[in-house]
Amino acid sequence: MKRRSLAGNFGVGVFVLSLISIVIAFFSASWLVSDYRITGAKLDRLGLWTHCFRSLPDPQDEYQRRFFVGCRWIFDPFTTGYDQIRGYLMPWYIVITQFFFTLAFLGVLASFILVLLFALCFGPHQKRFVKLVQLIGGIMLGVGLxxxxxxxxxxxxxxxxxxxxxxxNNFFGWSFALAVAGVIEALICSALFLLEANIQKKKQKQLKESQTRFEMEQEAKA
Known part of the structure; x- marks a missing residue:
């Protein structure tokens, strides 16, 4: 029996693409970007955890005496007044995006360890091989969803x-495009690993039936 079928080989390759896309999208700061040709734009770009402004007036200061310039981590403790506008920077829809994409990020990291086991350590002859492949497919399905x-x-x-x-003048940036690509790749990866599990399960069943027939033939000859 081969270590894995074509579906498993493609599954590993697509997983690597999904891992790279999701990790880069998670940490990068170009989910939403401003048109660089607009000289008076207040926003430069933002990600899930980092915001970059050209000159953002404090939304809580009606006299606009304070402006935020440059890139900052959302939980930056050193910039005066930044913690006071965190509610403005993180409305409910951004919190939801952060939460579910963090789940996807953690899921793809967990799958990375399991895919290493699948590719380097486990083989179809081992007892829990099919369960390992099914687990990878299930986790990656959760990542995609x-x-x-x-x-x-x-x-x-x-x-x-x-x-x-x-x-x-704002539009979705390359980080958002990577996030979308990573999600699609995760769903494809899930389908390939679940297909691999089904193929290996059938192979194990056929091998078992073949061994049973061989033993019965040997007993009949004896």
Whole structure:
């Protein structure tokens, strides 16, 4: 018996693409970006955890005496007044996006360990091989669904005209595109691993039946 079928080989390759896409999207800060040609834009770009502003006036200061410039982590403890606008920077739809994409991120990290076991350590002859493959497929399905929910919520709500300034000049950036790609790749990866599990399960059943027939033939000859 081969270590894995073509579905398993493709599954590993697609998993690597999904892992790279989701990890980069998780940490990068270009989910929503401003048109660089607009000189007066207040927003530069933002991600799930980092915001970059050209000159954002404090939304809680009606006299606009304080402006935020440059890139900052959302939980930056050193910038005066930044913690006071955290509610503005993290409305409910961003919190939902962060939560579900974090689940996808953790899921793909857990799957990384299991895929290493699948590719390097486990073989079809081992007792729990099929369960391992099914577990990978199930986790990656969860990654795809949770990540998909995150990008859908972000796509429907993040570029509304009542949140970040310059709504008409903002668009979804390459980090968001990577997140979408990672979600699609995770769903494809899940389908391939579940198919691999089904193939290996049938192979084990056929091997068992073949061994049983051989033993019966030997007993008949004896």
């Amino acid at each position: 949770s990540g998909g929910l995150a990008v859908i919520v972000f796509a429907l709500t993040a570029n509304r005209d009542n949140w970040m300034p310059g709504h008409d």
